[in-house]
Amino acid sequence: xxxxxxxxxxxxxxxxxxxxxxxxxxxxxxxxxxxxxxxxxxxxxxxxxxxxxxxxxxxxxxxxxxxxxxxxxxxxxxxxxxxxxxxxxxxxxxxxxxxxxxxxxxxxxxxxxxxxxxxxxxxxxxxxxxxxxxxxxxxxxxxxxxxxxxxxxxxxxxxxxxxxxxxxxxxxxxxxxxxxxxxxxxxxxxxxxxxxxxxxxxxxxxxxxxxxxxxxxxxxxxxxxxxxxxxxxxxxxxxxxxxxxxxxxxxxxxxxxxxxxxxxxxxxxxxxxxxxxxxxxxxxxxxx
Ligand SMILES: C[C@](O)(CO)[C@H](O)COP(=O)(O)OP(=O)(O)OC[C@H]1O[C@@H](n2ccc(N)nc2=O)[C@H](O)[C@@H]1O
Ligand SMILES: Nc1ncnc2c1ncn2[C@@H]1O[C@H](COP(=O)(O)OP(=O)(O)OP(=O)(O)O)[C@@H](O)[C@H]1O
Numbered sequence: 001x002x003x004x005x006x007x008x009x010x011x012x013x014x015x016x017x018x019x020x021x022x023x024x025x026x027x028x029x030x031x032x033x034x035x036x037x038x039x040x041x042x043x044x045x046x047x048x049x050x051x052x053x054x055x056x057x058x059x060x061x062x063x064x065x066x067x068x069x070x071x072x073x074x075x076x077x078x079x080x081x082x083x084x085x086x087x088x089x090x091x092x093x094x095x096x097x098x099x100x101x102x103x104x105x106x107x108x109x110x111x112x113x114x115x116x117x118x119x120x121x122x123x124x125x126x127x128x129x130x131x132x133x134x135x136x137x138x139x140x141x142x143x144x145x146x147x148x149x150x151x152x153x154x155x156x157x158x159x160x161x162x163x164x165x166x167x168x169x170x171x172x173x174x175x176x177x178x179x180x181x182x183x184x185x186x187x188x189x190x191x192x193x194x195x196x197x198x199x200x201x202x203x204x205x206x207x208x209x210x211x212x213x214x215x216x217x218x219x220x221x222x223x224x225x226x227x228x229x230x231x232x233x234x235x236x237x238x239x240x241x242x243x244x245x246x247x248x249x250x251x252x253x254x255x256x257x258x259x260x261x262x263x264x265x266x267x268x269x270x271x272x273x274x275x276x277x278x279x280x281x282x283x284x285x286x287x288x
Contacts (some may be wrong), residue, residue: 004083004113007145008106009039009138010162011098012239012246012276015205021181026130026146030185030206032205034155035138036162038272039165040090040103044110047084051076056089056104058099069104073128076120092270094168096213096240101131130260133242140277142189151224155277156195163227164244164263164270165219174241177212193239199234199248213242220245226266230258248275 013031020028040056052071055061062068065074070087085107091099112119125132130147140155186205192198214220220243227236227247232254236247249255252275259273 001242004044004110005044006106006110007039008042008091008099008102008135009035009037009285010244010272011035011102011135012160012162013096013207014158014202014208014237014246014276016206016207016240017183017186017205018175018178018181019183019185022044022146024182027175027178027181028145029143029147031132031143031147032140032153032186032189032202033143034158034276035135036142036160036272037274038090038162040099041088042103042106042110043086043088044083044114045086046114047082050082050085052085052087054087054089055194056087058089059087062087062089062093069128070107071134073104073120073132076108076124076128077115077179079116082114083111083114089288092164092166092244094170095164095244096169096171096238096242097162097164097244098129098131098135098240101129102135102138104128104132105135105138108132128167131166140167142186148238153189154191156192156198157275157277158195158198159249159252161227161230161237161247161249161255161259161262161271161273161275162244163223163247165217165223166268166270167217167219169213169217169242171241173216174209174213175211177216178209178281179212180208183208195248196234196250202237202248203235207238209241210238213238217243219243223269226262227258230254230261233258248276
């Protein structure tokens with residue numbers, strides 16, 4: 001069996017409405033998610049036992065032991081042919097773009113191929129992380145429930161810049177700081193004629209976790225202001241529970257120029273650019 005390579009793209013919550021809370025404390029969400037061509041890479045080589053090595057620009061602090069979501073995901077398939085896994089970490093951890101969840105989903109895809117078994121599904125997958133089900137098939141979707149109810153959505157290419165100020169924000173702390181847990185869901189999603197129509201619709205939606213995240217990490221407000229001030233930026237918003245924010249731009253050229261400008265003015269911040277939407281898959285390196 002040759003090596004298997006999988007790509008774990010960044011997940012972006014274009015809108016994230018918190019609509020309620022379950023008895024177990026988990027929050028009910030209504031979110032529109034899309035994926036970016038930026039992400040982590042995983043390589044699986046057949047081996048005697050499951051082992052994980054992590055390297056890459058964002059590897060610092062990411063565990064290599066059984067607490068890593070990649071090994072937890074692989075373990076769902078039970079005993080059988082094993083792999084030496086290499087995780088090339090390019091997405092900052094604990095940053096609201098689902099790095100660990102997307103890694104776990106990519107590991108589930110790779111292990112299913114390695115073992116020639118069906119892809120894992122169901123509660124065990126949600127238990128890895130509420131974001132894992134949406135990352136299993138990384139295409140635009142409306143997600144409800146706690147993140148496990150998925151409806152595919154067609155989106156036009158959305159030229160985007162992702163920015164993380166390198167402040168880790170803990171997801172439970174942000175949910176805890178949210179005052180109103182019972183907010184209106186997103187509006188019905190129309191068929192978008194083009195990116196401008198999609199961005200105009202998005203501007204009328206919200207991320208309910210943005211205000212509590214800004215209260216915990218005020219630098220997020222600086223990131224949003226920096227994005228909004230860039231030429232061609234049509235909308236700036238936080239993803240997930242933060243701290244990563246995204247800007248949507250009028251063109252790919254404007255997004256590329258904006259990222260270049262940010263890299264010069266605020267070199268300490270992590271950033272990436274590329275199209276979000278159906279075509280992100282084509283723009284990304286080959287992934288399964
Ligand atoms: C904020 C989002 O990124 C939006 O896509 C996700 O809801 C979070 O997904 P995730 O990081 O995979 O979440 P998990 O690892 O399952 O949960 C982390 C913690 O976030 C809180 N949590 C998460 C998801 C959810 N629907 N309600 C919650 O209240 C819980 O306190 C939970 O203990
Ligand atoms: N493969 C992994 N990559 C990154 N972090 C991991 C991984 N596996 C376990 N972790 C742990 O999970 C924590 C959360 O990281 P993760 O990148 O999943 O958060 P996130 O980007 O906020 O996710 P989400 O958008 O789903 O809330 C990290 O602090 C890290 O210790």
